[in-house]
Amino acid sequence: MNKSVFDPQSQIDNSDFKIVASLERLSECFRALLWEKAKVLGVSPIQIQILIFIHFHSGEKCKVGYLAQEFLLTKATVSEAVKLLEQKGFIERQTEKTDRRSHTLHLTEAGKGAVVQIADFANPMLASLAKIPFTEKGVLLEQLLSIVGQLQEVGIISIQRMCFACRFYQRNEMDHFCHFIDKPLKNSELRLDCAEFEARYG
Ligand code: SF4
Structure with missing residues (x-):
């Protein structure tokens, strides 16, 4: 056995x-916090994640x-979660003008209210970072993004909208550089979920 x-x-x-x-312990902690909020709102953890994702990301x-x-x-699992969120009145579908078979999901007023209650579910984890000096946090962030990037490269996780996978990113000798904003980035300025991200490949 390995x-x-x-x-x-x-x-x-x-x-x-x-x-x-x-x-793995951190992911357990994340799951436990997610379940706490899920119980309050009467939804499943994945439904919470979908609501928060829709709130913070653009329509496409x-x-x-x-x-x-x-x-x-799977698409079937997400479709089921979306259907339940629609039944609860938290989201609605809008047909795209350019392609009537395609739908984007939007939060209703009730959905926005729900997000106010749940979007901070991971915040208790922030306290654990309070004692780490700022520069060390930058190094930690760089290392974590590097791990995420490696996992993406070997196909364990899907494409991440982060600097290391972005076509605007360049690694200089001492620094990171973003060609979109045309500026060097400190470790602490690297992004994990960037609205301007464009995939390097494909
Ligand atoms: S566009 Fe965003 S993800 Fe891409 S390199 Fe610049 S900051 Fe990073």
Whole structure:
């Protein structure tokens, strides 16, 4: 059997194992916080994620197909979640003028009200960063984005709207550079979800 990152004995001398196991703990924390809000609103965690995503992203991303890619789910699963959100009166579909078979999803007034209640669900995790100095946080952000980028490259996660996957991004010797805003970026200015992102490939 291959070694497991969850085996405490294997972890002892292996920082890679401990880092991956730590990330798993953080994802548990994320899930627990999501469930807390889900119970308050009477919706499922994925329904919460869809509502928040629609609130913060432009119309061309608010389609069933895009959401399925974003959350690594099948279109059927997302369609079901969307149908339930429509039944609850939180979202509505609008037919696109240019293609009547295509629909974008929008929040209703009730949906906007729901987002006000739930969008901060991950904020309790912010307190854990309070004691890390600003420059160290920049390094941490760069490392985390690098991990996300690697996972995207090997196809474990879908395309991320982040600097390292963006056609406007260039790595200089000491710095990062964005050709869209035509400025160098400090580590702390790297973006994970950028509205101006354009994929480097394809
Ligand atoms: S456009 Fe956005 S994602 Fe692309 S390099 Fe610039 S800041 Fe980064």
